[in-house]
Amino acid sequence: MTPGARVSAAIEVLDAIAGGLAAEQALTRWARQSRFAGSKDRAAVRDHVFDVLRQKRTAAHYGGSEAGRALMIGMLHGQKADLDALFTGEGHAPMPLSEEERRFPQTPEDRATNLNLPDWLLPLFDTALGEKADAAALALQERGPICLRVNTARIEVAAAQELLAEDGVQTRANPLTAAALTVTEGPRRIRNSRAFIDGYVELQDAASQAVVAGLPLGGRVLDYCAGGGGKALALAMDPSRQITAHDIDPRRMSDLPLRAERAGVEISIADREQVVADGPYDLVLCDAPCSGSGAWRRAAEGKWTLTPDRLTELTGIQDQILDAAATLTTAQGVLAYATCSLFREENEARVDAFLTRHPEWKATRMDRFDITSEGDGFFVAQLTRD
Ligand SMILES: C[S@@+](CC[C@H](N)C(=O)[O-])C[C@H]1O[C@@H](n2cnc3c(N)ncnc32)[C@H](O)[C@@H]1O
Structure with a gap:
């Protein structure tokens, strides 16, 4: 595919996303319909799409709307790309820019647009990160490290x-x-x-690894929100731990047995009934469902689809998970609470609320990992009974 044809494909995928498909679904559908595309083409189209999603607000500002073509034009203009070399109308390249499309507005003046954030998220960034807020939002516009x-x-x-x-x-x-x-x-x-x-x-993201690396060694360990099992596998690198993985949605753990076998480690998978019967555990890790804001470089749609209502719903789920996990922790045990969120509401505020509900517990550690060129944004707290 020519560079222009890749831009056309990205426009098609962005339009499918605007029509309601998730980014991954839209990319998969395009790839299935485009058997001629090689792996480099697929990677280039994917990069275009995710570059736009990370910078959608400035792309729409420069491009004039949220249509796929406008977003691509706006994003490429922001990157100072040679638009006339891409929008040639030849072969599968998109049509040349119209006079109107060439009239680019000035650099945006408001902070939220420049930081590529929805307005309502700006105060959350400020509250959680203070003077580091702008740097974090700007970091979310870049590709994350592998x-x-x-x-x-x-x-x-x-x-x-x-x-x-x-x-x-x-x-x-x-x-x-x-x-x-x-x-x-x-x-x-x-x-x-x-x-x-x-x-x-x-x-595995390096900050996600660092969260696990700071947890106590040995003992019976429950990964209460195991998902695909990234943290359970990292926990299992310590052979003196006995690991059980649980998730409210067991389908999320379907690859875990294979991954554990490949890694040469043992992880038992347990449903809620079994977890209660086998508990309590010396260490219970709750890698709770969250906004994912610390990882929005990789899943940039989240930045635009998160709503205040969803955030409130998530904090309720986080409270319930902590309460349930506390009952599964031994008297001397550690309850670890982690998120890949940047927001106070999902991090320190959840720990504070837990300590208010359960005054017999105290926080012995709270660590934040900033979004950097080394890793995603993460939060982890370790709680023990007094
Ligand atoms: C952030 S993901 C876990 C990622 C995983 N620990 C990893 O490192 O790959 C959160 C997981 O929590 C699960 N979850 C949501 N509500 C839960 C609940 N009430 N109890 C247990 N797991 C829950 C979700 O299904 C999801 O898989």
């Missing part, structure tokens, strides 16, 4: 780096935690690399 977790139960970090390099995946150490690597070259080769197939490395 990170790996070395399965240190089975291989040393340097040996894993060598193995990856043999398959064309170059990495560097990530400062957030010892087992984390940042991929500097060959990210698309990871899934076919020996290191990945043989379970020596897993794809």
Whole structure:
């Protein structure tokens, strides 16, 4: 595909998203209908679409509307791309820009547009992050790093780096935690690399790894909101832990047995009844459902689809999860609460509300991970009984 044809494809996908499809669905549907597109074409179209979603407000400002074509024009104008070289009307390239489309407005003046945030989120960023708010919002406009977790139960970090390099995946150490690597070259080769197939490395954000790396070692551990099992697998790198994974939606854990087998670790999967029967546990991790705002570089739609009502609903769920998980924690045990949210409402405020409801508990640690070129935004608190 020519660069212009890739832009046309991105416009088609953006229109499908505007019509109600989720970004991943829209991309998959386009890829199925476009068998001629190679893997580089698919990656380029995907990059265009996610670049726009991360910067949708400025793209709409420059492009004049939220239609796919306008968003692409606005985003590429913001990137100072040569629009006339892409919008040629030749082959599958989009039609040349009209006179009206060439009349670009001045740089936006209001802060929310410049930061590519909906207005209502600005105060939440300010409350949670203070003087770091703008930097966090700007970081959300960039692509996130691709990170790996070395399965240190089975291989040393340097040996894993060598193995990856043999398959064309170059990495560097990530400062957030010892087992984390940042991929500097060959990210698309990871899934076919020996290191990945043989379970020596897993794809996992470095801050997500750091959350787990700070938890106590050993004992009986319950990952109460295990989802795909990223944190359960990271917990399992400590062979002295006995891990149980649970999720209200067991389908989310469907890949976990295979991933555990690949990693050479044991993780039991349990439903709520079994978890209650087998409890209490020395460590209960609640990696709670949240806005995902710390990871909006990777799932940029969330920034535009989150609503105040949904946020309130999420905080209610987070409270319920903490209350339920507390009853599953031993008297001397640790209850860990984590989110990939930036917002106070989902983080410190949930811990405060829990401590008000349960005065016999105290917070022994609270850590925030900023969104950086090393990892996503995360929050983790460790709670124990007095
Ligand atoms: C942030 S995701 C977990 C991600 C996962 N820990 C990882 O690292 O890959 C949150 C998970 O919580 C689950 N969940 C939502 N409500 C729950 C509840 N009341 N009890 C247990 N799990 C719940 C969701 O189904 C979702 O899979």
